[in-house]
Amino acid sequence: MEVKIQKEGKEVLVSFIGRMDTPASQEIAPQIxxxxxxxxxxxxxxxxxxxxxxxxGLRLFLTLRKAAAEKGGKIIVRSIGDEIRNVFxxxxxxxxxxxx
Amino acid sequence: MKSKPAKTNTLVRKSTTAGLMLIVxxxxxxxxxSLLQNYFSRKGLMEEAQLRAESLLETTRLxxxxxxxxxxxxxxxxxxxxxxxxxxxxxxxxxxxRIVEDNPSVMGSTIALVPNYSRKRPLYSPYACREGDTLVxxxxxxxxxxxPSKEWFVKPLELNEGYWSEPYLDVGGGNVLMTTYSxxxxxxxxxxxxxxxxxISLAWLSEVTGSAMIYPHSYELVVSRGGSTLVCPTxxxxxxxxxxxxxxxxxKDTEGFEKIARAVNAGESGNFPLKxxxxxxxxxxxxxxxxxxxxxxxxxxxxxxxxxxxxxxLERLLQLLGLCILLLILRTTAKNQMKYQxxxxxxxxxxxxxxxxxxxxxxxxxxxxxxxxxRQDIDLSACLIPAKEVGGDLYDFYIRDEKLFFxxxxxxxxxxxxxxxxxxxxxxxxxxxxxEKSPQRIVTxxxxxxxxxxxxxxxxxxxCGCLDLTTGHLRYCNAGHNPPFVVSDKVRTxxxxxxxxxxxxxxxxxxxxxxxxxxxxxxxxxxxxxNEAENAAFEQFSEQRLEEIxxxxxxxxxxxxxxxxxxxxxxxxxxxxxxxxxxxxHYMNNTTPSSSERHLILHNxxxxxxxxxxxxETIATEKNLDQGMAMSLNLALEEAVTNxxxxxxxxxxxxxxxxxxxxxxxxxxFRISDSGKAFDPxxxxxxxxxxxxxxxxxxxxxxxxxxxxxxSVKYRREDGKNIxxxxxNL
Numbered sequence: 001m002e003v004k005i006q007k008e009g010k011e012v013l014v015s016f017i018g019r020m021d022t023p024a025s026q027e028i029a030p031q032i033x034x035x036x037x038x039x040x041x042x043x044x045x046x047x048x049x050x051x052x053x054x055x056x057g058l059r060l061f062l063t064l065r066k067a068a069a070e071k072g073g074k075i076i077v078r079s080i081g082d083e084i085r086n087v088f089x090x091x092x093x094x095x096x097x098x099x100x
Numbered sequence: 101m102k103s104k105p106a107k108t109n110t111l112v113r114k115s116t117t118a119g120l121m122l123i124v125x126x127x128x129x130x131x132x133x134s135l136l137q138n139y140f141s142r143k144g145l146m147e148e149a150q151l152r153a154e155s156l157l158e159t160t161r162l163x164x165x166x167x168x169x170x171x172x173x174x175x176x177x178x179x180x181x182x183x184x185x186x187x188x189x190x191x192x193x194x195x196x197x198r199i200v201e202d203n204p205s206v207m208g209s210t211i212a213l214v215p216n217y218s219r220k221r222p223l224y225s226p227y228a229c230r231e232g233d234t235l236v237x238x239x240x241x242x243x244x245x246x247x248p249s250k251e252w253f254v255k256p257l258e259l260n261e262g263y264w265s266e267p268y269l270d271v272g273g274g275n276v277l278m279t280t281y282s283x284x285x286x287x288x289x290x291x292x293x294x295x296x297x298x299x300i301s302l303a304w305l306s307e308v309t310g311s312a313m314i315y316p317h318s319y320e321l322v323v324s325r326g327g328s329t330l331v332c333p334t335x336x337x338x339x340x341x342x343x344x345x346x347x348x349x350x351x352k353d354t355e356g357f358e359k360i361a362r363a364v365n366a367g368e369s370g371n372f373p374l375k376x377x378x379x380x381x382x383x384x385x386x387x388x389x390x391x392x393x394x395x396x397x398x399x400x401x402x403x404x405x406x407x408x409x410x411x412x413x414l415e416r417l418l419q420l421l422g423l424c425i426l427l428l429i430l431r432t433t434a435k436n437q438m439k440y441q442x443x444x445x446x447x448x449x450x451x452x453x454x455x456x457x458x459x460x461x462x463x464x465x466x467x468x469x470x471x472x473x474x475r476q477d478i479d480l481s482a483c484l485i486p487a488k489e490v491g492g493d494l495y496d497f498y499i500r501d502e503k504l505f506f507x508x509x510x511x512x513x514x515x516x517x518x519x520x521x522x523x524x525x526x527x528x529x530x531x532x533x534x535x536e537k538s539p540q541r542i543v544t545x546x547x548x549x550x551x552x553x554x555x556x557x558x559x560x561x562x563x564c565g566c567l568d569l570t571t572g573h574l575r576y577c578n579a580g581h582n583p584p585f586v587v588s589d590k591v592r593t594x595x596x597x598x599x600x601x602x603x604x605x606x607x608x609x610x611x612x613x614x615x616x617x618x619x620x621x622x623x624x625x626x627x628x629x630x631n632e633a634e635n636a637a638f639e640q641f642s643e644q645r646l647e648e649i650x651x652x653x654x655x656x657x658x659x660x661x662x663x664x665x666x667x668x669x670x671x672x673x674x675x676x677x678x679x680x681x682x683x684x685x686h687y688m689n690n691t692t693p694s695s696s697e698r699h700l701i702l703h704n705x706x707x708x709x710x711x712x713x714x715x716x717e718t719i720a721t722e723k724n725l726d727q728g729m730a731m732s733l734n735l736a737l738e739e740a741v742t743n744x745x746x747x748x749x750x751x752x753x754x755x756x757x758x759x760x761x762x763x764x765x766x767x768x769x770f771r772i773s774d775s776g777k778a779f780d781p782x783x784x785x786x787x788x789x790x791x792x793x794x795x796x797x798x799x800x801x802x803x804x805x806x807x808x809x810x811x812s813v814k815y816r817r818e819d820g821k822n823i824x825x826x827x828x829n830l
Contacts, residue, residue: 022709022742052713052731054738055801062798069793083731090808091801092789 003028010041016050025056032060039067041074048079053087065096076100119430126426130419134412141408146382149404150371152314153384153397157369160320160395161388164305167205168390171281171298172262174203182211182285182296189218192294193226193237199298200228200235207278208299210240211285214257215248217293223248229299253295256284260292264391267302267324277302279391318399323364325392351376360385364394374398454489454516461490461519464526466497469657474829476764477569478504479686481656483664484679485629491679492518492560493627494526501816502569502825505533508581508683509562510627512601518679521558525550525602529564539564539577540612543602547579551606559603563596563625572617572687577610582631586615587622587659591650593643594623617687624650624659629680633667636674641667656684696722698761702741704749704776712737712759719761719768723830733768733828736809739802740772740781740824748776748822766830773823780815781824782807 001024004015012035018024035043043064061077068075078100080088088094178195185191196209208229216222225240225247240247247253256263265280282297305322313319323344344361351357353375360372360383369386382404385396402409462484469481482495492511497504507529511518525546532545543564550560563584565576576594580601583593597611617623626646633641649666650659660682667680700715702708713734720730741757749755755776762769787800807813812827 019710019713021713021738023706026706052734054735054742055805056742058801059798062793062796065793066796083728086728086732087735087805090789090805091787092791095790096793096796 001028003031005031005035007038012038012041012043013046014043015046015048018049019052020050020057020060021052021054022056025054025060029060032064035064036067039064039073040071042076043068043073044076044078046078047081047084050081050084053084055091058087058091058093061093061097074098116434119427119434122430123423123427127419127423130422134415134419137415138408138412141411142405145404145408149315149382149399150384153371153399154386156314156320156397157384157386157395160322161386164322164388164391164393164395167300167304168264168281170203170205171300172390174199174206175209175262175281175283175296175298178296179283179285182294183287185211186285186287186293189213189221189224192224193228195296196226197228197235197237200230203298205300206298207276207301209297210247211294211296212240212247212253213294214292217291252280252282252297256282256295257292260284277305314397315399315403317403318397320395320397322388323394323396356383360396364396373401376400451489457490457516457519458486461486461523464523465495471497472499474767475499475569476767477688478567479656479688480504480684481660482681482683483660484681485676486514486519486679487629487676488515490516490519492522493629493679493681494522495625495681495683496526496529497683497685499569500534501537501818503537504567504569504685505537505565506567506625506683506685507562507564508584508625508627508681509560509602510581510629510679510681511560512558514679517556517558521556521560521603525560525562533564537566538612539566539575540610543577543579543610544608547602547604547608547610548606550603551608554603559601561601561627565623567617567623567685567687569687572619572621573614574617574623575612575614577612579610582626582628584623584625585647585650586617587624587650588618591647619688621687622650622656622659623685623687625683625685627679627681629676629678630663630667630682632678633671633680634674634677635671641670645670656686659684659686696763698763700759700761702757702759704745704753704755704757704774706742706745709738709741712741715759715761719763723763723768725830732809736806736826736828737770737772739806740770740826743781743802744772744774744776744779744822744824747781748774748779750777768828768830770826770828771823772826773821775821778817779822780817782813782815 001020002017004013004017006013006015014035020028045061045064061075065075067073075097076099077088077097080099085094085099088097088099178199182192182195185195192211192213195211199209200206208227210225210227212225213221213223218224221241223241227238227240229236229238252263252265255265262281262283265282267277267279269277278299278301280297280299282295284292285294285296287293348354348357351374356372356374360374363370363372364385364387367387371382371384374381374383376398380401381398382401383396383398385394387394465484466482471480472478478499480497482497484491484493484495486493492513492515493509494511495506495508497506499505509522509525511521511525528546528549529542532549533542536542536545543562546562560579561581562579563576563581564579565574567574576596577599578596579599581596583596586592586594594615595613597613599610600608631641631643631646635641645666646663649662652662654662663682698715698719700711702711716730716734716737719725719733725733737759741759744757755774758771758773760771760773762771781803784800784803787797787804789804806826809828810826811829812825814825816823816825
């Protein structure tokens with residue numbers, strides 16, 4: 001699991017590459033935690049290369065979303081694949097995030 | 101139920117009405133017959149009376165004719181000599197004296213000359229009559245008598261022929277009723293010269309009429325032409341002389357009297373009813389020729405019909421008796437009919453209740469086949485055919501914790517008592533087996549319970565089994581039931597210890613046995629209603645025939661149908677003597693080519709989670725699943741396993757997570773088990789996925805996903821293990 005974070009002004013582009021299962025989520029948790037600092041701005045979560053996500057990964061998404069909601073920032077989920085979209089729908093996340 | 105007495109009442113009313121109608125009809129018919137008979141009898145009796153009256157009248161007429169004829173001939177025979185004697189008047193007295201002498205019935209005789217015919221004797225009438233035995237000569241030519249004015253003298257001259265006088269009382273001769281026959285005599289020149297007479301007494305008439313009592317109170321009378329009755333008997337004896345007017349006075353029935361009088365005057369014969377002394381009399385009358393009299397007989401009608409009256413009484417009595425007997429018969433019949441009706445109603449009620457009982461009994465046992473259509477590992481079929489409406493056989497089965505609990509039993513006896521025990525047995529089986537998986541303990545507990553309250557000494561032969569569907573391991577306990585068959589490579593009987601039936605005595609120990617069923621083995625359980633089914637020749641179906649049929653490869657329903665058909669063919673038309681029950685269990689498990697197993701064991705370490713992806717990958721490849729499905733399955737497995745790792749085992753402790761996948765044709769089953777502390781993930785509250793960001797809890801998503809992805813998620817704790825079974829239908 002790889003996470004790329006690119007900051008361009010107030011926008012942060014986060015790209016996920018690989019499978020975000022439970023151990024992977026634990027692994028990237030500190031990186032996601034650090035992103036909370038940018039939660040006042042716009043964070044784009046690029047899921048183009050995210051092939052799998054489990055509830056631990058969803059949980060990370062949710063913490064980020066809560067932080068943004070707190071700070072008045074914006075989370076955009078981009079390039080979501082069919083399978084991940086399905087998981088979003090199953091969990092109701094589809095309504096919590098702005099999905100591009 | 102309430103309508104039933106009303107129905108009976110209506111029936112009673114109906115039958116009573118019908119009975120009354122019958123009696124009325126019978127009574128009317130009898131009455132009609134009696135009236136008809138009465139009519140003809142009366143007619144016959146009247147005809148008889150008429151015949152008797154007519155013959156009597158004829159006799160009377162003949163007697164009168166005889167008497168009058170004597171007098172007439174005596175007189176007529178003397179005419180020539182009288183004519184001759186006219187020329188010798190002195191010899192004239194000889195004529196009457198000769199007439200009297202020669203004719204005993206003639207009481208007196210005279211020859212009276214027409215006044216002034218003889219100058220010598222202007223009035224001359226020598227009269228000869230009997231006084232005792234002597235003959236006395238008198239002369240009627242006295243101024244007191246004045247014969248020329250008498251009817252007997254005037255009439256014959258007037259008519260110029262013989263004439264019978266009206267009867268009269270001969271005052272001189274002792275109140276004897278007399279009548280006189282007189283003829284005119286002409287002399288040789290043809291001039292009327294004299295009248296020759298003969299008197300006859302009518303005393304004999306009263307004897308004739310008096311002796312001829314054809315009925316006890318009948319009486320005869322003779323009426324003269326002029327209307328004076330000659331003879332008319334009264335209660336004091338024969339009345340010799342009655343004026344017709346007096347008679348009319350005596351008879352109150354003027355109309356009837358006048359009717360008769362008219363007929364009599366016209367010289368007719370016949371009969372008319374006449375009321376006399378308050379009684380209706382039938383008056384027969386007939387004219388007597390020569391004299392111009394009429395003879396009549398009055399017969400009281402009740403005497404004519406006396407016989408018939410007696411018969412009528414007897415008849416009425418018999419009718420009444422007959423009607424009484426009829427009534428009695430009707431009552432008895434109606435009572436019997438009511439009894440029969442009531443019995444029928446009772447029977448109907450009983451049959452209805454038995455029908456309901458049968459429905460209840462049938463609803464008690466599983467009766468939808470196949471019972472587990474979603475399962476690939478077990479195929480099951482059963483039937484219960486009671487010999488009567490309800491029976492004492494039972495079977496039951498259900499699956500709990502991947503174990504098939506089943507039983508078959510046969511209560512001693514048949515019918516309602518057996519069915520009650522059957523119901524108790526089945527309930528006990530369900531209750532006891534709900535928290536017990538050892539057949540031996542199930543049977544022991546059931547036996548204790550049943551023996552305790554077994555006052556009627558009914559017992560049950562019982563076979564109880566518990567088949568582990570995952571392994572094919574069969575634990576069973578037999579309580580006196582006949583051993584089942586196992587259809588494997590070949591047909592064999594399952595080795596069973598006989599043990600005693602349940603309900604015989606409490607605190608008995610039953611032995612448990614066990615065996616392993618191979619995939620595709622069939623267990624065939626039955627009650628003795630099958631192998632002991634008899635045909636008309638009292639031959640039993642036998643286990644040998646049973647074995648032959650089982651020898652062919654069939655599915656559960658196939659075996660059942662084949663067996664049913666075979667028994668039906670064997671038994672033919674013979675009545676079913678015992679309840680017949682069969683239970684066929686076809687154990688299939690996963691050995692069918694389309695099913696296989698995969699196994700994965702993980703340590704309680706999160707880092708092992710990625711292995712699940714490979715595990716799912718192999719299954720997905722094998723089943724040719726698409727990527728979405730594979731990811732979903734991976735997700736569900738990961739969430740379930742993560743749960744175990746995080747919650748079942750304490751932090752830092754070492755434990756294993758066993759993941760088993762059973763891959764079937766159209767179904768995947770995952771079984772995740774661990775030996776950690778009891779933890780039921782399905783008991784967690786559902787996450788509300790509609791909640792907003794702020795309120796949304798972080799946890800709980802895992803089990804939510806599992807439930808969402810899988811078709812069935814079940815948790816159980818068994819033998820110190822948490823077992824989560826998840827099924828996904830493909």
